[in-house]
Amino acid sequence: MNKALVIGGSRGIGKAIASSLSSIGYDVITTSKQELDTSDLSSVKNFVKNNMEVDILVLNTGGPPAKEFLSISEEEWMKYHNQLFLGFCMILQKIKINDGGYVFLITSSVIKEPNPRLIISSAYRSAFASVFKILSRSYAEKNISFINIAPGLINTDRTKELIDNIEEYQKSLPMKRLGEPKEIGDFVKSIVENKIKYLSGVVISFDGANSNFVF
Amino acid sequence: MNKALVIGGSRGIGKAIASSLSSIGYDVITTSKQELDTSDLSSVKNFVKNNMEVDILVLNTGGPPAKEFLSISEEEWMKYHNQLFLGFCMILQKIKINDGGYVFLITSSVIKEPNPRLIISSAYRSAFASVFKILSRSYAEKNISFINIAPGLINTDRTKELIDNIEEYQKSLPMKRLGEPKEIGDFVKSIVENKIKYLSGVVISFDGANSNFVF
Amino acid sequence: MNKALVIGGSRGIGKAIASSLSSIGYDVITTSKQELDTSDLSSVKNFVKNNMEVDILVLNTGGPPAKEFLSISEEEWMKYHNQLFLGFCMILQKIKINDGGYVFLITSSVIKEPNPRLIISSAYRSAFASVFKILSRSYAEKNISFINIAPGLINTDRTKELIDNIEEYQKSLPMKRLGEPKEIGDFVKSIVENKIKYLSGVVISFDGANSNFVF
Amino acid sequence: MNKALVIGGSRGIGKAIASSLSSIGYDVITTSKQELDTSDLSSVKNFVKNNMEVDILVLNTGGPPAKEFLSISEEEWMKYHNQLFLGFCMILQKIKINDGGYVFLITSSVIKEPNPRLIISSAYRSAFASVFKILSRSYAEKNISFINIAPGLINTDRTKELIDNIEEYQKSLPMKRLGEPKEIGDFVKSIVENKIKYLSGVVISFDGANSNFVF
Numbered sequence: 001m002n003k004a005l006v007i008g009g010s011r012g013i014g015k016a017i018a019s020s021l022s023s024i025g026y027d028v029i030t031t032s033k034q035e036l037d038t039s040d041l042s043s044v045k046n047f048v049k050n051n052m053e054v055d056i057l058v059l060n061t062g063g064p065p066a067k068e069f070l071s072i073s074e075e076e077w078m079k080y081h082n083q084l085f086l087g088f089c090m091i092l093q094k095i096k097i098n099d100g101g102y103v104f105l106i107t108s109s110v111i112k113e114p115n116p117r118l119i120i121s122s123a124y125r126s127a128f129a130s131v132f133k134i135l136s137r138s139y140a141e142k143n144i145s146f147i148n149i150a151p152g153l154i155n156t157d158r159t160k161e162l163i164d165n166i167e168e169y170q171k172s173l174p175m176k177r178l179g180e181p182k183e184i185g186d187f188v189k190s191i192v193e194n195k196i197k198y199l200s201g202v203v204i205s206f207d208g209a210n211s212n213f214v215f
Numbered sequence: 216m217n218k219a220l221v222i223g224g225s226r227g228i229g230k231a232i233a234s235s236l237s238s239i240g241y242d243v244i245t246t247s248k249q250e251l252d253t254s255d256l257s258s259v260k261n262f263v264k265n266n267m268e269v270d271i272l273v274l275n276t277g278g279p280p281a282k283e284f285l286s287i288s289e290e291e292w293m294k295y296h297n298q299l300f301l302g303f304c305m306i307l308q309k310i311k312i313n314d315g316g317y318v319f320l321i322t323s324s325v326i327k328e329p330n331p332r333l334i335i336s337s338a339y340r341s342a343f344a345s346v347f348k349i350l351s352r353s354y355a356e357k358n359i360s361f362i363n364i365a366p367g368l369i370n371t372d373r374t375k376e377l378i379d380n381i382e383e384y385q386k387s388l389p390m391k392r393l394g395e396p397k398e399i400g401d402f403v404k405s406i407v408e409n410k411i412k413y414l415s416g417v418v419i420s421f422d423g424a425n426s427n428f429v430f
Numbered sequence: 431m432n433k434a435l436v437i438g439g440s441r442g443i444g445k446a447i448a449s450s451l452s453s454i455g456y457d458v459i460t461t462s463k464q465e466l467d468t469s470d471l472s473s474v475k476n477f478v479k480n481n482m483e484v485d486i487l488v489l490n491t492g493g494p495p496a497k498e499f500l501s502i503s504e505e506e507w508m509k510y511h512n513q514l515f516l517g518f519c520m521i522l523q524k525i526k527i528n529d530g531g532y533v534f535l536i537t538s539s540v541i542k543e544p545n546p547r548l549i550i551s552s553a554y555r556s557a558f559a560s561v562f563k564i565l566s567r568s569y570a571e572k573n574i575s576f577i578n579i580a581p582g583l584i585n586t587d588r589t590k591e592l593i594d595n596i597e598e599y600q601k602s603l604p605m606k607r608l609g610e611p612k613e614i615g616d617f618v619k620s621i622v623e624n625k626i627k628y629l630s631g632v633v634i635s636f637d638g639a640n641s642n643f644v645f
Numbered sequence: 646m647n648k649a650l651v652i653g654g655s656r657g658i659g660k661a662i663a664s665s666l667s668s669i670g671y672d673v674i675t676t677s678k679q680e681l682d683t684s685d686l687s688s689v690k691n692f693v694k695n696n697m698e699v700d701i702l703v704l705n706t707g708g709p710p711a712k713e714f715l716s717i718s719e720e721e722w723m724k725y726h727n728q729l730f731l732g733f734c735m736i737l738q739k740i741k742i743n744d745g746g747y748v749f750l751i752t753s754s755v756i757k758e759p760n761p762r763l764i765i766s767s768a769y770r771s772a773f774a775s776v777f778k779i780l781s782r783s784y785a786e787k788n789i790s791f792i793n794i795a796p797g798l799i800n801t802d803r804t805k806e807l808i809d810n811i812e813e814y815q816k817s818l819p820m821k822r823l824g825e826p827k828e829i830g831d832f833v834k835s836i837v838e839n840k841i842k843y844l845s846g847v848v849i850s851f852d853g854a855n856s857n858f859v860f
Binding site for chain 2: 111112129130133136137140141143145146148150152174175176179180183186187189190191193194195196197198199200201202203204205206207208209210211214215
């Protein structure tokens with residue numbers, strides 16, 4: 001049975017992906033923050049030491065709190081550098097992806113259109129997007145696809161924390177609604193189920209026509 | 216029964232999409248160049264006058280020949296302006312997309328990384344990508360998703376015309392192969408079948424990790 | 431004496447560039463719309479037939495009117511295709527740029543962030559930006575730099591036509607003001623005066639920190 | 646007398662900028678790695694504690710060594726995170742930029758087109774480009790321009806370390822040569838000298854027409 005590891009798979013988008021991969025017969029391991037906290041490198045090292053091999057890896061983590069630039073402390077930069085960047089690097093350095101597999105990365109629309117309130121997330125997710133792009137090339141030879149999904153506003157607990165009046169806010173969006181985690185889960189499932197491999201090294205903005213850039 | 220119109224659906228990527236939409240129960244109308252030649256505006260006007268309504272529209276057309284900038288004549292600019300840009304505009308001005316529907320546009324990786332040999336294609340496909348982006352916003356209110364798929368090198372007759380020694384050429388690609396039309400057909404099918412709607416207003420580069428830009 | 435040709439040099443940004451190039455000793459020829467109307471191909475053909483040679487070419491033209499997509503006629507598409515794209519192509523096919531020279535293109539921030547009201551401009555300026563990028567490569571061997579300047583809201587008659595209450599509008603901009611044509615004129619002058627050649631094949635967004643994309 | 650601080654100003658591009666700013670009358674303070682090592686946070690903290698105020702700040706630093714992803718250690722990630730990202734954040738949190746001033750950031754073409762050999766640089770420079778973009782908005786109100794210059798291959802000691810046979814390599818570049826540090830120095834000088842302020846929040850690729858993306 002094929003194996004998938006979904007980091008941050010206990011809620012939100014990660015949970016939806018875990019659930020959709022289960023529905024097509026994958027043996028899905030999810031980690032919650034209690035089991036693997038990428039902001040804590042000793043947790044990461046402990047996790048990767050068992051030499052895991054997977055067919056699908058989903059790199060996903062909650063975002064840092066909204067903070068103004070001037071108020072961000074050295075400790076906070078360090079912590080979220082671990083959480084959003086270094087932890088993922090260490091995981092990719094250690095976990096083996098089987099030939100023909102997939103690595104999905106869940107970032108955010110802020111990688112292309114940075115957001116002042118989400119400056120930490122904008123910065124470190126961009127950094128990891130860069131690493132991810134580079135790795136897509138070397139893994140391509142083993143027929144492993146690297147797909148970076150950059151969601152806009154999705155209906156998760158996280159979004160509810162960030163936006164005060166969501167009912168009102170939704171009306172300002174092109175589709176008059178937030179995206180649903182299930183849409184992303186289904187998207188991932190579709191790629192895998194149909195063995196679509198040539199989609200690799202790319203960012204899939206998933207934002208309900210809300211971005212400003214043409215490409 | 217839901218209706219799909221696939222322009223340029225008689226071969227290559229268009230044919231693969233038509234076939235995949237048929238497989239999930241769509242009533243698919245395809246047009247070959249003989250039935251609808253977007254480089255000929257009278258053909259376009261004739262085609263759109265029957266007030267068609269569709270659930271899915273796939274805007275797809277073959278590319279112009281490889282030509283050096285200095286050798287392109289006024290007539291050629293005009294012809295391919297019609298084929299790759301104006302014909303599609305006139306179709307979108309006239310054909311009704313039903314609420315909850317989809318419009319897929321097949322462009323090319325040259326919209327982001329222009330190619331000297333494909334200068335006509337690079338230019339006019341970029342132009343239409345811009346129109347397409349703008350329209351994604353207004354159609355979003357009707358829950359219609361606009362998805363621009365930008366393929367890299369796909370295994371079609373077109374690619375065989377453009378590249379001399381494909382066997383050799385493939386070895387230079389990250390995945391050591393061209394993409395298959397079926398991968399794009401399956402991708403389109405998956406989006407539709409799973410009713411993924413929040414993917415809109417975006418370009419999906421479909422190039423086997425071959426592009427240079429990070430996003 | 432070195433020669434510069436500034437198309438659309440009778441007002442706005444073109445005039446500011448013409449004036450700044452004069453100030454550093456260039457023999458500047460400007461064309462107004464009466465002398466060279468790029469929307470009229472016979473005007474373009476007439477203009478280019480004298481086999482002009484220049485050291486600096488500035489491709490600049492006014493924008494089309496704000497129009498909704500559905501209301502744009504075939505004739506309008508054609509006219510602005512000439513004005514914003516084909517006329518410039520024909521000029522570049524015929525006018526010789528001397529070795530070590532410059533070609534400046536004045537586009538708009540809408541090439542990266544298309545604007546629904548300026549859909550014609552967004553589309554055709556994008557198309558020409560693609561041609562311009564491609565040509566930057568071939569001209570590089572002759573030490574000719576191609577620089578695409580993409581202004582945001584600049585204090586010109588054009589902007590006053592497009593925006594109702596400019597006083598109020600300016601307050602919404604990051605710098606609380608429009609850009610000045612002179613800033614772009616000075617920018618062009620500086621590049622030329624300092625013989626900066628390695629800046630080529632790039633888009634210089636000139637928008638007072640108003641764009642959303644990171645790059 | 647106006648004051649400029651050029652970090653990493655003892656050689657290469659930093660030195661050229663320092664020299665060009667001196668030539669137009671700025672009181673230029675440069676720091677070498679011995680005086681301010683952004684990879685060492687105690688060095689940064691020591692440096693910023695004197696509450697410096699400047700009119701122009703140039704954020705510039707050497708790049709990390711070329712390393713394969715799998716061989717990068719935790720300590721190396723941490724060190725270069727400091728050098729290319731966190732040190733600069735701490736400097737911007739503490740040093741006051743006078744109203745009407747400038748902040749220049751020297752990054753690299755790898756922020757848009759990541760390079761496998763320069764994966765550390767690609768990642769952390771991208772991250773800081775994101776912070777820089779966000780800050781350009783808030784500083785705009787004080788008429789302070791933020792300009793990110795992303796050089797391609799420039800004729801510096803660094804480039805000589807990275808490329809084996811530069812003579813041969815240059816022939817593969819569109820301009821058949823590396824860029825000169827002086828071109829970037831002159832570019833910075835021109836912006837400042839002409840008080841061009843509306844150029845802000847943007848990336849200036851400075852790569853001799855060598856990039857692949859259109860924008």
